Amino acid sequence: MKVSNLVVSRAAAPRASGAGLLAGGAAAAPPAAQAQGAFITPQSFVTFPVASMLVSLAWTVLRQLFPWGSSTVVAAVIALAVGAVIFLVTVSDQDARPRTTAGWVVAVVVGFFNSLLLLAAALGISPK
16 A cells, blocks of 8 residues: 555546447446545645644654743644645655646645644634
8 A cells, every 4th residue: 555545535537428348349448546635635624633633742742752842833843744744745646746837836835724724733723
């Protein structure tokens, strides 16, 4: 199992009616699955409880072990690091990486805001 399977969702391409047979009755190859990174999509704003738990856990452990661990900057660095790892694992999958410059920009921006949401969860911050 590849690590990217944990953060990349694959949806089968829709099959057209009558598809599946080539001329002469030979079976056609199944449609390719379309991959989409789970962390760099707008849908991911509410779908990463495990990542927020990892940030909270790491920050709690560092607060207990080191005097500098109680700084919120430490939590921010952890959240950005977790977000960066998820982003890099996602885009390392050829099928899930953005294909255009605009796609890369959107992926980076959404990944950054998802990292901020991980930080907010670790800090216990919620919108008022």
